[in-house]
Amino acid sequence: LTLGLPDGDDDFPTRIAAIKAQFTHSWLAAGGAEQPRTGSRVASRRSGVWQRHFWEHLIRDQDDFNAHLDYLHYNPVKHGLAKCPHQWPYTSFHKWVASDGYEPNWQCTCDRQTPLPPKFHGIDERLLEMAE
Numbered sequence: 001l002t003l004g005l006p007d008g009d010d011d012f013p014t015r016i017a018a019i020k021a022q023f024t025h026s027w028l029a030a031g032g033a034e035q036p037r038t039g040s041r042v043a044s045r046r047s048g049v050w051q052r053h054f055w056e057h058l059i060r061d062q063d064d065f066n067a068h069l070d071y072l073h074y075n076p077v078k079h080g081l082a083k084c085p086h087q088w089p090y091t092s093f094h095k096w097v098a099s100d101g102y103e104p105n106w107q108c109t110c111d112r113q114t115p116l117p118p119k120f121h122g123i124d125e126r127l128l129e130m131a132e
């Protein structure tokens with residue numbers, strides 16, 4: 001899925017807000033769960049469906065693209081949802097493997113290998129700064 005804006009229009013925040021609002025409405029109407037709302041969420045009338053921020057970043061070059069892709073594919077491992085990227089079913093990793101974009105055993109620990117964690121070139125640090 002690729003989202004684009006008309007030429008000369010870079011107002012991502014408005015579009016992201018609209019997408020999140022529409023999703024939240026549909027999600028809650030369908031009985032979807034939300035996290036407990038903290039005092040500040042209640043005060044600012046925010047639901048417990050989304051994190052507060054989104055992260056807008058223009059991909060600079062192929063290396064930056066690769067680092068972001070690695071970040072996405074390693075995230076389920078980082079958060080303890082899977083032991084290896086290939087064990088997480090809800091990922092584009094399998095599609096990338098099928099088109100030779102990744103080795104099937106990228107970051108795999110099934111054979112007691114201990115691959116070095118991927119380097120994300122500061123993506124983690126930037127996300128942490130945003131969360132503060």
Ligand SMILES: [Zn+2]
Binds near residue numbers: 083084107108109111
């Ligand atoms: Zn594995």
